[in-house]
Amino acid sequence: MHLFFSTPVWISEIENHEIINKELSEFIYAKKNKDPIGKRKSNIKGWHSDHFNLQDNSLSNFLKSINSNIGKAISDMGWDTNSQIVKITNMWSIINKRDSFNERHHHGNSALSAAYYVNANEDSGDIVFYDPRQAFTFSHPENSQINNLNAQVKSITPKKGMLVLFPSYLEHSVNPSKSKEDRVVISFNISLINKNALS
Numbered sequence: 001m002h003l004f005f006s007t008p009v010w011i012s013e014i015e016n017h018e019i020i021n022k023e024l025s026e027f028i029y030a031k032k033n034k035d036p037i038g039k040r041k042s043n044i045k046g047w048h049s050d051h052f053n054l055q056d057n058s059l060s061n062f063l064k065s066i067n068s069n070i071g072k073a074i075s076d077m078g079w080d081t082n083s084q085i086v087k088i089t090n091m092w093s094i095i096n097k098r099d100s101f102n103e104r105h106h107h108g109n110s111a112l113s114a115a116y117y118v119n120a121n122e123d124s125g126d127i128v129f130y131d132p133r134q135a136f137t138f139s140h141p142e143n144s145q146i147n148n149l150n151a152q153v154k155s156i157t158p159k160k161g162m163l164v165l166f167p168s169y170l171e172h173s174v175n176p177s178k179s180k181e182d183r184v185v186i187s188f189n190i191s192l193i194n195k196n197a198l199s
Contacts, residue, residue: 007132009156010073010165014065014116017161024118027058028093028184039092042173046100046183049093062186063088066116066163070190073112073165084192091188093118100183101125102174110168110189117185120158124183125175128155132170158183 014020031049032038038047052059074086089110094102107113115127131152143150155175156164166172168189177183 005133007167007170008073008076009129009154009170010069010076010163011156012069012163013161014069014163016065020062020065021118021160023058024062024186025184027056028095028118028186031093032095042102042105043094043096044101044103046094046096046102052091052093054088054091059091062116066114069163069165070112070114074192079111079192081192083196084194085198087191087193089189089191091186093184093186096125096174096177096183096185098179099176101176104130104171104173106171107168107189110191112165112190113168113170114166114188114190115158115164115185116187117158117160117162117183119160119182119184120162121179121181122157122159123177123179124158124181125177125179126155126157127164128153128173128175129166130171130173158185 028049031052032047035050036047038049041048054063070086074081096102140150140152158164174183
């Protein structure tokens with residue numbers, strides 16, 4: 001058996017995430033205090049920030065900590081980094097309280113997207129990914145058991161310090177939180193920009 005057209009999802013834990021998460025939490029809640037209403041995107045009942053200024057010093061340690069993880073995903077994909085620049089194009093945060101969730105969506109105009117968990121526990125809402133193969137949804141025989149070949153949805157239970165990278169075309173949602181604690185996530189998009197386009 002050969003697996004054709006597989007969809008990768010990278011899951012890793014960031015080193016020293018306790019220190020980084022403390023910095024990020026202070027930064028995010030300061031943003032929320034200045035803009036308590038936030039934006040309306042895929043979030044239902046949750047708070048969604050505006051895009052971050054990526055030059056902000058409060059983000060520098062976090063950005064350094066995820067460089068190698070992004071590089072690994074780019075390398076796995078075999079994308080050319082000699083002719084293209086890898087760039088985080090935008091970044092934002094979402095805070096989900098109890099019963100908050102995020103509707104099914106994808107991130108257009110980028111190559112990779114990510115979710116990094118500043119605060120989360122097993123009751124705060126899994127991130128759910130949906131099979132991107134449209135043809136597969138038209139005919140789906142009954143399964144005797146769910147496995148990696150027949151599953152149409154796959155979910156990941158978040159935890160503090162976890163970074164999840166995935167292709168931006170991959171549709172996903174977030175289940176309602178049942179936790180008393182805030183579910184705090186940073187999301188961002190990554191693009192590969194041709195160097196000739198910048199000259």
